[in-house]
Amino acid sequence: MKSNLTAPTNNGEPAAGWLKKYSVPIATYAIFTLIGLIVWAIRDIRYFALFNGIGTTELVTRILVFNNPRLRQPMRRLVQIIVGGMLLIILGFVFGVNFQFEQIFFDFQAGVVTGALIQLVIARLIIPFVFGNAFCSRACWDGAIFEITNRKNGRNFKRKPWLAWGYLLLIVAMAFAVAHYFTNPAGDENELLRKKWIVAENLFIIGGGYLLTMLCGSRAYCRLLCPFMTISSLLYRFSIFKITPVKSADCTQCGACSQACPMLIDVKESVRNVERVQNAQCILCERCVSACKRNVLKVSAKKAI
Ligand code: SF4
Ligand code: SF4
Ligand code: SF4
Numbered sequence: 625m626k627s628n629l630t631a632p633t634n635n636g637e638p639a640a641g642w643l644k645k646y647s648v649p650i651a652t653y654a655i656f657t658l659i660g661l662i663v664w665a666i667r668d669i670r671y672f673a674l675f676n677g678i679g680t681t682e683l684v685t686r687i688l689v690f691n692n693p694r695l696r697q698p699m700r701r702l703v704q705i706i707v708g709g710m711l712l713i714i715l716g717f718v719f720g721v722n723f724q725f726e727q728i729f730f731d732f733q734a735g736v737v738t739g740a741l742i743q744l745v746i747a748r749l750i751i752p753f754v755f756g757n758a759f760c761s762r763a764c765w766d767g768a769i770f771e772i773t774n775r776k777n778g779r780n781f782k783r784k785p786w787l788a789w790g791y792l793l794l795i796v797a798m799a800f801a802v803a804h805y806f807t808n809p810a811g812d813e814n815e816l817l818r819k820k821w822i823v824a825e826n827l828f829i830i831g832g833g834y835l836l837t838m839l840c841g842s843r844a845y846c847r848l849l850c851p852f853m854t855i856s857s858l859l860y861r862f863s864i865f866k867i868t869p870v871k872s873a874d875c876t877q878c879g880a881c882s883q884a885c886p887m888l889i890d891v892k893e894s895v896r897n898v899e900r901v902q903n904a905q906c907i908l909c910e911r912c913v914s915a916c917k918r919n920v921l922k923v924s925a926k927k928a929i
Pocket of ligand 2: 875880920
């Protein structure tokens with residue numbers, strides 16, 4: 625008797641082959657649903673709805689992309705709009721959940737657990753072991769807006785660890801000072817103040833990020849400063865799924881993949897060396913995959929070939 629894994633599907637394709645083909649969307653859906661269940665147990669059902677919604681959106685759009693690769697970037701942008709919109713507009717502006725970095729320290733001083741810490745743990749400490757910094761290309765609303773300013777300007781400054789960690793420490797110090805000397809925006813009674821923080825900080829990041837991009841090159845806030853990226857970058861090397869050359873011999877070294885990369889990663893060099901993209905700032909946006917006309921690149925858990 626055949627097991628379910630090898631039983632043929634309706635169109636004659638073995639179920640095991642189907643599972644293998646859709647391993648990335650299935651893994652994404654399973655991880656987000658599991659996370660949703662855990663956070664539901666810790667907090668409330670809204671978080672399950674959120675994470676299950678993210679998983680479902682990813683599952684559906686990734687299956688569509690498998691069957692029509694030209695949809696890869698439009699679908700990713702759709703995910704950014706749906707997920708980023710849910711996080712910012714519904715949870716942020718309607719329910720007053722702040723996902724920005726300083727909120728972790730506001731909450732810490734108030735002794736509560738809310739969106740920012742949940743984002744840090746899930747998007748920056750758990751998901752990076754599977755999908756690296758994929759949160760940045762699919763869920764972050766600031767990242768969605770920075771998509772508009774992905775352009776390169778010839779002055780592409782590289783990331784400096786002292787600058788990134790210095791900025792992170794500055795935010796921590798600012799958050800502790802505000803909570804200590806002014807009003808801590810954490811807590812149900814300070815919802816209006818928290819919403820003002822959400823608006824002000826997003827304006828600061830988007831405005832400052834746009835200016836930085838003009839001065840320092842594509843997606844400069846993400847590459848140079850963002851504290852979430854500073855933390856998740858530490859774990860990137862452990863990520864299971866990475867951009868992987870799957871037929872390096874077909875590469876013409878045209879450089880289109882490197883040109884398309886908003887994080888200024890030299891993808892072409894990785895292909896030349898027949899190795900996966902190991903850059904800690906890869907956000908798994910797959911723009912390099914879309915740019916390669918010879919289908920050399922893929923998001924994969926396997927070794928480069
Ligand atoms: S690096 Fe920061 S600002 Fe940029 S997309 Fe990621 S979380 Fe958002
Ligand atoms: S776009 Fe494709 S063919 Fe061109 S350098 Fe990159 S991997 Fe090679
Ligand atoms: S290497 Fe590819 S997936 Fe990674 S950031 Fe650059 S374009 Fe996006």
